[in-house]
Every structure is written in C-alpha cells, then in structure tokens.
Amino acid sequence: MIPLSASSGSLALEMFEVHMFKTKKYHTPELIIMDVLLPSEESFELAKKLSKADNTKEIPVLFIVSSADIGNKKRIYQEGGKDYIEKPFVEEEVLTRIDSHLRYKALKDELTLKNTLLADNEKLLKRRSREIKGLHELATLLRGEESVDGIIQDIAKRIIPEHLQYPDRVFCEIEIDKKTYSNFTNVYSTNNFSFIAPVKINGVERGHLKVGYERGDETYLSVYEKRMIEIYAHEVALFLQNHELSGREKWMKETVEMTLEAYQDGILLVSKEGNIFRYNRKFLEIWGINEEVMKKEGPKKMMSVMKSKLENPVVYDDIFKTFMADEKGFTLELVFKTGKVFEVKGDFLPYSREERAYVWNFKEMTSYIQLKDECDKSKERIAQMENMLRTKMN
Numbered sequence: 001m002i003p004l005s006a007s008s009g010s011l012a013l014e015m016f017e018v019h020m021f022k023t024k025k026y027h028t029p030e031l032i033i034m035d036v037l038l039p040s041e042e043s044f045e046l047a048k049k050l051s052k053a054d055n056t057k058e059i060p061v062l063f064i065v066s067s068a069d070i071g072n073k074k075r076i077y078q079e080g081g082k083d084y085i086e087k088p089f090v091e092e093e094v095l096t097r098i099d100s101h102l103r104y105k106a107l108k109d110e111l112t113l114k115n116t117l118l119a120d121n122e123k124l125l126k127r128r129s130r131e132i133k134g135l136h137e138l139a140t141l142l143r144g145e146e147s148v149d150g151i152i153q154d155i156a157k158r159i160i161p162e163h164l165q166y167p168d169r170v171f172c173e174i175e176i177d178k179k180t181y182s183n184f185t186n187v188y189s190t191n192n193f194s195f196i197a198p199v200k201i202n203g204v205e206r207g208h209l210k211v212g213y214e215r216g217d218e219t220y221l222s223v224y225e226k227r228m229i230e231i232y233a234h235e236v237a238l239f240l241q242n243h244e245l246s247g248r249e250k251w252m253k254e255t256v257e258m259t260l261e262a263y264q265d266g267i268l269l270v271s272k273e274g275n276i277f278r279y280n281r282k283f284l285e286i287w288g289i290n291e292e293v294m295k296k297e298g299p300k301k302m303m304s305v306m307k308s309k310l311e312n313p314v315v316y317d318d319i320f321k322t323f324m325a326d327e328k329g330f331t332l333e334l335v336f337k338t339g340k341v342f343e344v345k346g347d348f349l350p351y352s353r354e355e356r357a358y359v360w361n362f363k364e365m366t367s368y369i370q371l372k373d374e375c376d377k378s379k380e381r382i383a384q385m386e387n388m389l390r391t392k393m394n
Contacts, residue, residue: 004029008038012046016056028055031102033085035064036072044079051080058108060101104382111378118375121368127224128265132361134163136347138232142239152176152236157183160211160232164225169214174199174236176207194221197233201241209233266342266362272324274303277357286342286362311335319346324358333365340366 004026006012012034015026032050034043043063050056060082065072067086076084082101085094138159141151152174161170161183171184176199193212198205211229213220221229266283270276284291287306294302307316315332323330329347336342345361 008042010042013049016050016053029059030105031098032059032061033064033098034061036069036076036084044075047080058105060105062097062101107378107382111375111382114371114375114378118368118371121371125363125368128363130163132265132345134159134228135231136359137162138235142235148240148243149179149181151239153181155232155236156181160209160229163228164211165220165222166213170211171214172209172211174207174209176236176240195226195229197226197230199233199237199240201237206237206240209236265364266360268360268362269357270303270360272320272327272358274300274320276302283362286364309336309338311337319344334362340364341369342366 004015006015016028034046036043038046047061047063050059050061061080063072063076063081063084065076065084065086067088073084083097085097138155141154141159156172156174160172161167164170171182173180173182173184173193175181193210195211197209199207199209209229209232211221211225266286267278267280268276268283269278279294283289284294287309289302289305297305307313310316312335315334319330319332322328323346327348329345331343331345334342334344341364343363343365345363347359348357
C-alpha cells in the first residue's frame, strides 16, 4: 500500500477525479487522513464531496485535530468524517484507529462482494426453476391428446413466450414442412427474429423455431434463453419424429429420457411405492451410485442406500408418508453426512397413459447456504466493529 499526499483540498480532489477515476494512474485509497486546518475550510468541503460520490463514499475519512479543538471534533461527523486523530500524536492510538477503520472497511467490502454473489446465486436459482418449469410444461403438453398441429401451435403460443425474459413482448414462430405456427398477428414483423434454432428430424432439417422481441434486438436474449430455445426445438423434433415412426407410448418414454438428460440438476422419477421409473446421470453422480449396481441391486436397495447417506433419514421417510401418499408437491432440504446440502422439489408428472411418476429434482445448495452464513457472520462482525468505534469516539 503506497501513501499519497496533497498539500490542499483542491489538489486532493484533482487526484481523485483525474488520476484515480479517469486515467486510473492511482488506485482508490483505502483510507483518507486530512488536517482539519486546511485553508478556507477545504478539509470539510472535500470530506462532504467525497461522502456523496459513489466512488469514494465508503472510504473512511479521518481528521487531524488538536486535543483541545472540541468544536471541530463535533463538526467532523456532520461533514462526512468517520473519526479523528488528536495532536499531539500518540503513536499507539494513531495506529489503533487507522487499523480499526481499515478492518471495518475491509469487512464492509467483503460483505458487499458476498451480497453480490448471493444475489447472483438467487438469480441463477430463479432461472433454473423457470427452466425446469418450462421443460415440465413442455413434456406435459407433448403428452396431450391434441392433434399434432394443435400441440405445435400451443408450444409456439404459450410455452415458449412464458419462459423468456419479457413474455409480453416476445414473438415466436415454429415452421415445420412449410406450415407455420405462431403467437403473433401481422402486427409484428415475421422477418425480424433474434434467434433461430433448426428442427432436425432424422438428421434432415424440416423447419425452424424462431424467437424475437418487439425491438428485434438480439441482446435481449441471454445465453440461457438461447439454450432453452434449442432444447425446445429438439423436443419438437423428437415429438414429430416419434409421432411419425411409432406409437405414442414409445415416444412418451423417449421424450422423458431426453428431457431428463437436459437438466443440470439431479432428476429421479419414482412411484408413490418407491419404484424407480427413470433417472438422469446427474442423479447418480449426486448420490454416488454406480448405474450397473443400480440395475443389479434394484430400486428398493438403492432407495435404502440413498436414505443411509442422509444426516437425518427421517426427512426421507416424511417425503413418502407426508407428501407423496397424498400426491402433494414438496420442497425440502436434504443434508448429506458429507456436509453437502441439496434442495429437493417433488411433483407429479404424467409418465404414460396408465402411470404417473413423482419427479424429484435435486439442486445443490451447499455453496449458496455457506455464502448466506458468511454474509450473516460478516454483518455481525460489522455491527461489533461499529459498536467498538462508537465506544472509542466517545
């Protein structure tokens, strides 16, 4: 850390505005010390400006005052100062005050960073929930009893816009074998799409799924949304392929398999009695289960293995007794003996005409919970630091 100095308030302000914010010749300081006796009350004017600027308002400002200067001591806190150092200097006291404020600022910076990470995590969780909801709705719709044309039209009209960033401003079109299905009228431009995903059936391109916003700005579509559109196009292609080649039952189960593997989270399809219909690779990875062993030992043995890995196996039993027996949805936390924490959500999904599968969705929450705990601890430490500083000031 290199100390910088200025002989006046105006020069100090110039250093901030030019050399730190514009040219970035110097790094923004962690702490500012200024003499209360700068000419023409420049010290208080500078402190007030710094306390209002976004780039500097969190930097602690310490004033140097005479031990007998009671008037300025009181004014310091009104003008944006955080503390003062008395003359004549006592080295131990000076170092203690500087150290206290540096540690206090470091804690606040740490908390700001953690809160940002926490907000990003919450956005990711919401995004994943929206993705899962969209895929569930799509899978349910594709298993409906409507005509092929009705299903494709419903996908274009309802499912896709609902799961994009601005549903009321999204227009989409699915074009298959020169037939068009859309959610818009001729008010919109059909040539102004932000993203186009091909619909390939048996390796042959037979149409496209096209999505755009009113303004036709591609930047409105996130990477996540483009990925979702590609998945939807793949699902449409799979539906048409299986509808043309085979019976509805085979298509249902193949669509479920593809949908499961599209998830980033662990997915298990299980009956109320504990019979496992399907699962994806992520599920096996989460529970540390070998697929060959799963097939050899059977579902009941594997459900027992899963239960044995939990810190509180009673929660596992409650899922069957309290929720699944009454066909209720649920959201619970599962704490593994390894310390990992997963959120498990459950709901029913039609698996075939005769069967309904309970879908368990496992999302790892370990880092998210740790980050929340760290934020809470940082807040406590900051509160303690603030109390300590107030005590010293008094």
